[in-house]
Amino acid sequence: MNQSWSIRPELVLPFAWPRSPRISRASLNLNQEMRTLWEQHDVWIRLTIESIVFRLPDERSVIRRLLRNPEDFADALRPFYGRRLSAQFARLLTEHLTIAAELVRAAQAGRADRVADAERRWFRNAREIAAFFAQINPFWSEERWRGIVRQFPRRF
Numbered sequence: 425m426n427q428s429w430s431i432r433p434e435l436v437l438p439f440a441w442p443r444s445p446r447i448s449r450a451s452l453n454l455n456q457e458m459r460t461l462w463e464q465h466d467v468w469i470r471l472t473i474e475s476i477v478f479r480l481p482d483e484r485s486v487i488r489r490l491l492r493n494p495e496d497f498a499d500a501l502r503p504f505y506g507r508r509l510s511a512q513f514a515r516l517l518t519e520h521l522t523i524a525a526e527l528v529r530a531a532q533a534g535r536a537d538r539v540a541d542a543e544r545r546w547f548r549n550a551r552e553i554a555a556f557f558a559q560i561n562p563f564w565s566e567e568r569w570r571g572i573v574r575q576f577p578r579r580f
């Protein structure tokens with residue numbers, strides 16, 4: 425028996441019907457690359473904090489690897505935003521990571537004055553990063569990015 429559909433299934437079940445992709449493979453690859461870079465960022469920050477706090481012998485090599493992350497980001501952003509903007513982001517992120525390491529060392533040494541100074545510079549740098557993202561992409565809100573970067577200290 426031959427059934428005919430009065431309603432096309434792809435209209436009723438759009439989530440189950442095979443369709444052409446909504447984003448390009450290049451967009452998907454960029455998304456995955458950015459996700460990987462942010463995951464690496466989190467991992468190397470945590471390893472750096474542990475190495476500093478516990479005075480592990482790998483501290484220098486872990487910090488060196490962490491500071492490679494901004495250059496990896498710049499490499500990924502360069503095709504889309506050019507040399508100047510990708511280098512600017514690498515500089516901002518390197519500064520962010522360097523200040524974070526200073527903050528951990530100051531806290532470990534019990535230097536409240538240095539902790540306060542590093543924290544003030546760290547949040548200023550975070551606001552600069554938020555402004556940078558809002559500048560390069562009209563779909564990114566500076567206020568939303570400020571909220572995201574304000575969460576950084578709480579994550580570690």
